[in-house]
Amino acid sequence: MIEANNHLKKEIEAAAQLLSSSRSAVALTGAGFSTPSGIPDFRSPQSGLWETHNPMEVANIDAFRQAPQNFYEWIRPLVQITSQAKPNPAHMALAQLEEMGKLSAVITQNIDGLHTKAGSQTVYEVHGHVREVECLTCGHHEAAEPFMLKLAADGSMPTCPSCAAIMKPKVILFGELLPFEIMTMAQNASETADLMIVAGSSLEVAPVSQLPWAAKRHQARLIIINFDPTPADQLADIIIRGDVAEVFPAIISAMQN
Numbered sequence: 001m002i003e004a005n006n007h008l009k010k011e012i013e014a015a016a017q018l019l020s021s022s023r024s025a026v027a028l029t030g031a032g033f034s035t036p037s038g039i040p041d042f043r044s045p046q047s048g049l050w051e052t053h054n055p056m057e058v059a060n061i062d063a064f065r066q067a068p069q070n071f072y073e074w075i076r077p078l079v080q081i082t083s084q085a086k087p088n089p090a091h092m093a094l095a096q097l098e099e100m101g102k103l104s105a106v107i108t109q110n111i112d113g114l115h116t117k118a119g120s121q122t123v124y125e126v127h128g129h130v131r132e133v134e135c136l137t138c139g140h141h142e143a144a145e146p147f148m149l150k151l152a153a154d155g156s157m158p159t160c161p162s163c164a165a166i167m168k169p170k171v172i173l174f175g176e177l178l179p180f181e182i183m184t185m186a187q188n189a190s191e192t193a194d195l196m197i198v199a200g201s202s203l204e205v206a207p208v209s210q211l212p213w214a215a216k217r218h219q220a221r222l223i224i225i226n227f228d229p230t231p232a233d234q235l236a237d238i239i240i241r242g243d244v245a246e247v248f249p250a251i252i253s254a255m256q257n
Contacts, residue, residue, distance in 0.1 A: 011240045012250045013254050016255045018221055018238065020102075024193050024194050025196070026195070028199070028208070029199050030200045031110060031200060032227065033108070034088070039110075058070050059173050060174040068168070079152050089248065090249075092118050093251070095115075095118045095120045105124060107186040111171050112130075113130070113131060126208050129170055133170070134168055134169075136167075137160065141167075141170075187214060192218070196223070197225065202228065212224075223239075224238070224240070225239075226240075227243075
């Protein structure tokens, strides 16, 4: 527990001071932000989603076009988990920080929609989402929920009602460009922030992994909250090795004391 870890407590108090004095903080979150909600990350030994599948075989756009069934076989368990997942205390804390006027935006690599469910208003989903499906053949798109429920229940792939092609969720696969407008807003938020908090991200996937460098080039302070080291640790003002679901509520509590 945080109360029993004096070093962690000092780092949390220091983070609370930076947030209290910040005028335009932004959070960058990755898969580790949602693991307390029961959603597996990609790289953890044994439990990571890439441990049993080659991403270039199941989550690549060319592979999807050739064999969408491989993608849906891989993502079906994730859809089953995500459909039942609820925001954890870290998601709720970011929404609270935004309501307090201390957080201007959340930039997330996650596709689970939990930041929005928690109440965050300004969320840039740079790797897409599963709220809609789209047809790569005719361009038809619509709400994904009925299709995802059927996929979770019996493995049925979403079929386009217009041309009968297999539709794809609006997630960004390897080989696809990130959504230009969303990525531009995320870049702008990073460059205008005076504080960036990176939480639950290994910062292994470009170009999102470069956003902390963009923030630092514009004189932002940097807090990293992650169990494992990241390539940006050398830039950080504060590094907290802890569970985001415990650390963020503790930071808010320290801000209010």
